[in-house]
Amino acid sequence: MSEGGLAVVEAPPVEEPKKARKFKFTWQVMLYALGGLILLLSLTRVVTGAVDLTSAGAINAAVALAVPIGLAGLGGLWSERAGVVNIGLEGMMILGTWAGAWGAIHFGNPWAGVLAGAIGGALGGLLHALATVTFGVDHIISGVAINILGLGVTQYLSKVTFATMPGGGDAQSPPVPKPGVVSLPWIGDQLKGLEAKQWFLLSDLSGILRGLTTNVSLLTILAILLIPLTYYVLWRTAFGLRLRSCGESPTAAESLGVNVYSYKYVAVVISGALAGLGGAFLSLVAASAYREGQTGGRGFIGLAAMIFGNWRPGGLAGGAVLFGYTDGLQLRRGGESVHALLLVVAILIAAMAVYQLVRQNRTRAALITGIAAIAVFVLFSLTDTIPSEFTSVTPHITTLLVLSLAAQRLRMPAADGVPYRRGQAK
Numbered sequence: 001m002s003e004g005g006l007a008v009v010e011a012p013p014v015e016e017p018k019k020a021r022k023f024k025f026t027w028q029v030m031l032y033a034l035g036g037l038i039l040l041l042s043l044t045r046v047v048t049g050a051v052d053l054t055s056a057g058a059i060n061a062a063v064a065l066a067v068p069i070g071l072a073g074l075g076g077l078w079s080e081r082a083g084v085v086n087i088g089l090e091g092m093m094i095l096g097t098w099a100g101a102w103g104a105i106h107f108g109n110p111w112a113g114v115l116a117g118a119i120g121g122a123l124g125g126l127l128h129a130l131a132t133v134t135f136g137v138d139h140i141i142s143g144v145a146i147n148i149l150g151l152g153v154t155q156y157l158s159k160v161t162f163a164t165m166p167g168g169g170d171a172q173s174p175p176v177p178k179p180g181v182v183s184l185p186w187i188g189d190q191l192k193g194l195e196a197k198q199w200f201l202l203s204d205l206s207g208i209l210r211g212l213t214t215n216v217s218l219l220t221i222l223a224i225l226l227i228p229l230t231y232y233v234l235w236r237t238a239f240g241l242r243l244r245s246c247g248e249s250p251t252a253a254e255s256l257g258v259n260v261y262s263y264k265y266v267a268v269v270i271s272g273a274l275a276g277l278g279g280a281f282l283s284l285v286a287a288s289a290y291r292e293g294q295t296g297g298r299g300f301i302g303l304a305a306m307i308f309g310n311w312r313p314g315g316l317a318g319g320a321v322l323f324g325y326t327d328g329l330q331l332r333r334g335g336e337s338v339h340a341l342l343l344v345v346a347i348l349i350a351a352m353a354v355y356q357l358v359r360q361n362r363t364r365a366a367l368i369t370g371i372a373a374i375a376v377f378v379l380f381s382l383t384d385t386i387p388s389e390f391t392s393v394t395p396h397i398t399t400l401l402v403l404s405l406a407a408q409r410l411r412m413p414a415a416d417g418v419p420y421r422r423g424q425a426k
Contacts, residue, residue, distance in 0.1 A: 030314075030318075038054075038201075038204060038205065038208065039201065040344055040347060040348075041053050041054050041204060041344065042054065042200055042201045042204040043200075044340055044341075044343050044344050045204060045340070046200055047343070048336075048339070048340040048343065050333070050336050050337050050339070050340030051198065052329065052332045052333050052336070052337045053204075053329070053337060053340055053341070053344075054203075054204035054207045054208055055195070055207045055211070055332070056191070056192070056195060056207045056208075056210035056211040056214065057211065057332060058207075058211065058325075058328050058329060058332050058337070059207065059208050059210075059211025059212060059328075060211040060212075060214065060215065060216075061327075061328035061331055061332065062211075062321065062324045062325040062327070062328035062329075063211070063212065063216070063220060063321075063324065064217070064220065064285065064286055064324075064328075065286070065323075065324035065325075065327045065328050066320045066321045066323065066324025066325070067219075067220050067223045067224075067278070067281050067285075067320075067324070068093070068278035068279070068281045068282050068286065068295075068298050068302070069278070069298050069301050069302045069305055069320040069323050069324055070223060070227070070278075070302070070305065070316065070317055070320035070321075070324075071223055071226070071274050071275065071277050071278030071281065071302070072089045072090075072093055072274070072275050072278045072298060072299045072301070072302025072303070072305075073302035073303065073304075073305040073306040073309070073316045073319065073320055074226060074227065074230055074274045074302075074306075074313065074316060075089055075092070075121075075125075075270070075271040075272065075273070075274035075275040075278070075302070076089055076271065076275075076302060076303050076306040077230065077234075077271075077306050077309075077311060077312075077313065077316060078230070078234075078267045078268075078270045078271040078274065079125075079267055079268050079271035080247065080306070080311060080412070080413060080416050081234060081243060081244050081247045081267065081311065081413055082243050082244075082246045082247050082263055082264045082266075082267030082268070083246050083247035083248075083250060083264065083413060083415045083416055083417070083418065083420065084128070084129070084132055084133065084139060084264055084267065084268050084271075084416075084417075085139035085140065085143065085416060085417040086125075086128060086139070086143060086268065086271050086303075087139075087140060087143035087144065087147070087300075087303060088124060088128050088142065088143035088144070088145075088146030088147055088150075088299075089143075089271075089275045089299035089300070089302055089303055090147050090150070090295060090297065090298070090299025090300055091124055091143075091146040091147035091148070091149060091150030091151065091299070092120075092121040092124035092125060092128075092146065092150065092271075092272045092275035092276055092279070092299070093121065093150075093275045093276065093278050093279035093282070093295045093298060093299045093302075094147075094150040094151055094154050094279060094294075094295055094299075095120040095121055095123065095124050095150045095153065095154065095276055095279065096117040096118070096120050096121040096275060096276030096277060096278060096279025096280045096282075097117070097154070097279035097280065097282050097283040097290050097294050097295060098120065098154040098157055098158065098173075098279075098283075098290055099113075099116040099117045099119060099120025099121075099276065099279075099280070100113040100114060100116055100117030100120070100176075100276075100279060100280025100281075100282075100283045100284050100290070101113060101162075101173040101176050101283040101284070101289060101290030102116060102157075102161060102162075102173070102290075103115065103116025103117065104116075104176040104177050104284055105165070105173060105174060105176055105177075108177065109177065110176070110177045110178055110179045110284055111179065113176065113177075113280055113283075113284050114179070114219060114277065114280050114284065116280070117276045117277055117279055117280025117281075117283075117284075118273040118274075118276045118277045118280065119273070119276070120276045120279070120280075121272040121273050121274070121275045121276015121277065121278075121279060122269050122270075122272045122273040122276060123272070124146055124149075124150060124272045124275070124276070125268045125269045125270070125271050125272020125273065125275070126265075126268075126269050126272065127146065127149075128142055128143065128146050128268055128272065129264065129265045129268035129269060131145070132264075132268070133261055133264045133265060133268070133420075134261070136419055136421065139417050140417075147299075154292070155170075155171075155292065158170055158171060158172070158173070158290070158292065162174065162290070171291065171292035172289055172290060172291045172292065173283070173289045173290035173291075174289065175288050175289050176283065176284055176288060176289055176290070177284075178217075178284055178285060178288065179217055179218045179219045179284060179285060180217075180218050181215045181216060181217050181218070182216055182218065182221070183213060183214045183215055183216065184213040184214070187209070187210070187213055187214075188210055188213070188214045191206040191207075191209055191210040191213075192206075192210060194206035195207040195210060217285045219280075219281055219284070219285050220281075220285070223277070223278075223281070226274070227313045227314075227316075227317050228313070230313045231312075231313045231314070234313075242258045242263055243263045243266070243267055244413070245258060246258065246260050246263045246264055246267075246415075247413035247414070247415055247416055248413055248414045248415055249414060249415060250415055250418075250420045251420075254422070254423075260420060260422070261422065264420075275299060275302070278298070278299075278302070279294075279295060282294050282295060282298070297396070301323050301395060301396070301399055302320070304319070304323070304399045304402075305319030305320045305322075305323060306319070307410065307412075308322075308402050310410055310411060311411075311412060311413060319402070322398065322402065323395050323398060323399060326338075326341070326394045326395050326398045327394070327395040329341060329394070330391040330392060330394045330395070334386070334388060334391035334392075334394075335385035335386045335387065335388060335391055336385055338386045338390075338391045338394050339380065339383060339384070339385050339386045341394075342376055342377075342379060342380040342386075343377070343380050345376050345401075346373050346374075346376040346377040346380060347373075349369055349370075349372050349373035349376060350369075350370065350373035350377075352369050353366045353367075353369035353370040353373055354366070356369060
C-alpha cells in the first residue's frame with residue numbers, strides 16, 4: 001500500500017499474552033473436592049489398614065475439636081474484616097473457658113455457662129477495641145497483652161473461686177453440667193453394621209455419616225449455624241457492607257457517613273464473644289470441667305484457619321475441620337493413623353505440583369512441591385508408625401504446612417491492621 005509516493009507497511013498485529021485463568025471456588029467444586037477426598041481416604045484406609053481414618057469415633061472427635069477452632073477463627077474474621085488484627089483470640093478463649101465453667105456452676109445451667117463464656121470473651125474484645133481503636137495502640141502489642149492478661153486473670157479467679165469449692169482446685173473447677181446431645185434416630189445402628197464390614201467406600205461413608213449424626217452437642221449445632229449467619233450478615237446486609245468497608249478503606253467509609261469507630265468496636269466485641277464461646281465449648285463440652293491451659297493454642301490455630309480460608313466463612317470452616325481432623329486422629333491410635341495420613345498428604349502435594357505445572361505454568365514452584373511430595377512419601381515408606389512425641393504436634397505441623405501452601409492466593413482486607421484516626425478523610 002502506498003500513500004503520497006511512500007510505501008506504508010502495516011505492522012502485524014501484536015498478540016496479547018494469554019492470562020492464566022483464575023481458579024474459582026464454587027459449591028460444585030467444593031462438592032467434587034469433598035468427594036475426591038473421601039475417596040482418597042477410603043483408598044488409604046484399605047491400603048494401610050488404618051481404620052480410624054474414617055471411623056465414626058474419629059469423625060465425631062474431629063467435629064468436637066473443630067468447633068472451638070472454628071469459633072475462634074470466626075471471631076478473627078469479624079475483627080479483621082473491620083480492620084483490627086486480633087491475635088488476642090487465645091486470651092479471649094481463656095477468659096471464655098473460665099467464665100463458661102463459672103456460669104454453669106453458679107447458675108446450675110450449662111446454657112448460662114455458654115452465655116457467661118461469650119460475655120467473658122466479649123470483655124476481652126472490648127478491652128482490645130479500647131486499646132486499638134480509641135487509643136491507637138499497635139494491634140499486635142494489644143493482642144499479646146490480652147493473651148497474657150487472660151492467662152493471669154483466670155489463674156487468679158480460679159484461686160479465689162474454684163479452690164474453695166468441693167472438687168475444685170487452684171487450676172481447675174469442679175465438674176460442670178453439660179449441654180445436651182442429639183442423635184438421628186435409627187440411623188446409628190444401621191450405619192454401625194455397614195461400617196464394621198470394612199467395605200471400600202461404603203463403610204467409610206457409613207462411618208463419616210455416623211460420626212456426624214450421633215451424640216452431637218447442641219452447642220456444636222449452634223456453632224455450625226453461626227457460619228452461614230456470619231456470611232449473611234457480613235455479605236448480604238447493609239450493616240455488613242459498612243463493617244467490611246471499615247476494613248478496606250476506613251477514610252472512604254467515613255466520607256460516606258459511616259461511623260468507623262462504632263463499627264470497629266462492634267466487630268471486635270463480637271470477635272471476643274465468639275472466641276469466648278469457643279472457650280466455653282472447651283470447658284462445657286470437650287471436657288467436664290475447666291482446667292488451666294485448656295485452650296492449648298487453639299486461638300492461634302483458629303487465626304490460622306481464618307487466614308487459610310482467605311478471610312471468608314466457608315474457607316474458614318474448611319480450615320477448622322482440617323485442623324480438627326488431624327487433632328482427632330492423633331487422639332485415636334495416633335501413631336498408626338498419623339502415619340497413614342502421610343500417604344494422603346503425599347498424594348495431595350503431588351496433585352498440587354501437577355496443578356502448578358499444567359494450569360499455572362509455574363515450573364519452579366511445581367518442582368519444589370514435587371520434591372516435598374516425594375520426601376513425604378519416602379518418610380511414609382521407610383516407617384511403620386509415627387512416635388507419640390510427634391503425633392501430639394500434628395495439628396500445629398498441619399497449620400504450618402497448609403499456610404505455606406495457601407499463602408500464594410491470600411488477599412487480606414486492605415486496611416487490616418492499619419492505624420486509623422477520625423478525620424483522615426478531610
